[in-house]
Amino acid sequence: xxxxxxxxxxxxxxTLACLGLGTWYGxxxxxxxxxxxxxxxxxxxxxxxxxxxSFDNAVVNASVLKxxxxxxxxxxxxxxxxxxxxxxxxxxxxxxxxxxxxxGPMETIRLSLNDPVEYERIVSGAHIGIAGFGGAFLAMVxxxxxxxxxxxxxxxxxxxxxLTKFAALPAIEIAILLLVIWGISTQLPTEDALTFTVAGILxxxxxxxxxxxNAVLEMKEEAARLQGAVVRSGLGGFLYLNVLDASxxxxxxxxxxxxxxxxxxxxxxxxxxxxFVRSMTIHLVRKGTLAQYKFLEHGAFWAIITxxxxxxxxxxxxxxxxxxxxxxxxxxxxxxxxSVRVNRRAPxxxxx
Numbered sequence: 540x541x542x543x544x545x546x547x548x549x550x551x552x553x554t555l556a557c558l559g560l561g562t563w564y565g566x567x568x569x570x571x572x573x574x575x576x577x578x579x580x581x582x583x584x585x586x587x588x589x590x591x592x593s594f595d596n597a598v599v600n601a602s603v604l605k606x607x608x609x610x611x612x613x614x615x616x617x618x619x620x621x622x623x624x625x626x627x628x629x630x631x632x633x634x635x636x637x638x639x640x641x642x643g644p645m646e647t648i649r650l651s652l653n654d655p656v657e658y659e660r661i662v663s664g665a666h667i668g669i670a671g672f673g674g675a676f677l678a679m680v681x682x683x684x685x686x687x688x689x690x691x692x693x694x695x696x697x698x699x700x701x702l703t704k705f706a707a708l709p710a711i712e713i714a715i716l717l718l719v720i721w722g723i724s725t726q727l728p729t730e731d732a733l734t735f736t737v738a739g740i741l742x743x744x745x746x747x748x749x750x751x752x753n754a755v756l757e758m759k760e761e762a763a764r765l766q767g768a769v770v771r772s773g774l775g776g777f778l779y780l781n782v783l784d785a786s787x788x789x790x791x792x793x794x795x796x797x798x799x800x801x802x803x804x805x806x807x808x809x810x811x812x813x814x815f816v817r818s819m820t821i822h823l824v825r826k827g828t829l830a831q832y833k834f835l836e837h838g839a840f841w842a843i844i845t846x847x848x849x850x851x852x853x854x855x856x857x858x859x860x861x862x863x864x865x866x867x868x869x870x871x872x873x874x875x876x877x878s879v880r881v882n883r884r885a886p887x888x889x890x891x
Contacts, residue, residue: 546822550814557807558582564803581799582808589812590819594871597816598839599680600780601823607776612824615777620817622781627788628809632802635669636661651802659800662792667731667854668738673785674850675716675742680783681844682712683750694837694874716743719851726855735854749779788813834881838874842867 544551561582565575604612636658637647651658684690685699688706693699705711720739724732792809799805823829829836845866849858 546825547815547818550811550818553814554586554811557811561804561807578801578804581804582811585799585805585808586811586815589809590815594816594819594839594868596784597819597823598829598835598871599783599843600816600820601829602836602839603776603780603783604820605824605829611777612821615780615817615820619777619781619784620814623784623788623813623817627785628792628813629802629806631785631788632658632662632792632805635665655800655802658802667727667734670850670854671720671735671738672742672745674847674853675720675739676746676782676847677843677850678716678719678847679712679743679746681840681847682715684840685844686712692833692837694834694877695841699837713743719848723851723854731854739851745782749782752778784813832875832878832882834874834878835871836874838871841874842870845870 558579561579562575565578569575569578600615604615607615633644633647633651636642636650637644642650685702686706688703690699690703690706693703716739720736724736724739727735788809792805799808846863849863849866852858
């Protein structure tokens with residue numbers, strides 16, 4: 540129990556604070572006990588939805604975070620929280636409305652509070668661009684993991700071994716993604732097709748830029764090590780994780796409007812979920828779960844490819860967030876079960 544509190548204690552305190560704010564806001568806006576209770580229920584459901592949709596995010600975060608030193612791990616928890624909670628769950632939807640409607644910051648806030656229906660319409664209207672950008676970035680994250688010539692551990696062996704062989708072809712994953720983006724764009728109206736294609740290309744460029752920054756930093760660190768310097772690595776991974784978090788949150792922010800169009804309710808619910816995802820990430824790193832269950836990471840990256848694909852194809856057809864969450868949970872659950880099964884047959888040596 541103490542171990543769990545060490546990892547999730549702050550998230551629980553943050554949850555109580557958000558529920559306290561929700562209670563105050565619910566009473567001020569509705570003036571009734573039932574109205575306040577209904578608002579709190581939506582906040583709880585949104586937080587659970589965010590956690591279920593983002594468990595694969597926590598696993599992938601852990602796979603990057605485990606190679607970073609504790610200084611950058613702490614920075615991801617502190618600075619990263621501000622970006623994920625304040626930036627993506629509050630500022631991001633407001634920025635969409637401000638740009639789309641040509642409004643200033645204060646006018647946008649007033650619109651979100653006084654005319655939530657119009658606010659929801661504008662945010663939802665930006666879905667094509669969000670789907671293209673977020674879907675492309677997430678798809679590249681997953682494809683890069685499997686198109687790796689040095690990858691030796693395989694979960695779905697028949698498929699993953701063949702993908703590893705194709706990794707010898709330069710930029711094969713980029714070619715696949717561009718073909719998918721082009722194929723989807725041909726099914727969209729001309730204006731939407733342009734928006735989707737540009738957003739998809741920007742998502743791809745963002746992935747390449749973050750990877751490039753990470754590679755440059757790693758080369759500088761390696762040069763410093765050869766000269767005998769002590770290097771505290773992590774900036775490249777920190778940037779990568781925050782862009783990854785942003786891509787994951789696109790789907791959750793848009794999907795939240797299925798339950799509420801109130802900006803305050805959405806921000807509180809999704810922020811609770813984001814905080815628990817970060818706690819889960821640190822828990823996975825500290826307990827060495829990825830090393831203990833060696834296929835768990837594979838399941839998470841298959842879930843990311845699935846989520847990226849769903850986001851891209853959502854430009855054509857609406858796919859309920861419940862299905863997205865269930866597919867991700869099923870893939871991670873299967874990879875976890877398979878890892879346990881393999882461990883029982885051949886237990887891992889201590890510390891492996």
